[in-house]
Amino acid sequence: MAEMKLTYFNGRGRAELTRLLFTQAKRSFTDCRVEGEEWTKLKPSTPKGQLPILEVDGKVLCESMAIARFVAKELGLFGSSNLEAAVCDMMIESVNDILLICVDRMFKAKTEEEKAASDEKLATGFECFEKFVAAEKKGKFILGDQVCSL
Secondary structure, three states: OOOEEEEEEOOOHHHHHHHHHHHHOOOOOEEEEEOHHHHHHHHHHOOOOOOOEEEEOOEEEEOHHHHHHHHHHHOOOOOOOHHHHHHHHHHHHHHHHHHHHHHHHHHOOOOHHHHHHHHHHHHHHHHHHHHHHHHHOOOOEOEEOEOOOO
């Protein structure tokens, strides 16, 4: 398997899922964490002027979820069929729905009314997600005994 270098800021954020996938699979990778001036110098060389990026065999991948899906597939953590991969995708997108509500709450909601509305959306989102997971779960994990990328 090719060497992989994950580059992101010195924090969890959008690269954490990919780091967790490497850890789950016990796969070594280069975890490059950038800060301040280092990022200012690196930014123009990235595909979209943003992080994370993943370097694989001279190719630079961007977009956190594309990177996570690629890594999950490479490490055998994305199901054993297209149908199981679709289930993984459904779970990932469901979690993203909740994350977007959290981001809105943290960065966009200014008034107490806006915060309360976000809290209500979040409660509804978690309730729907819990029902969805319960309906899809096939054992210890979503795919039975096999860990998937979520």
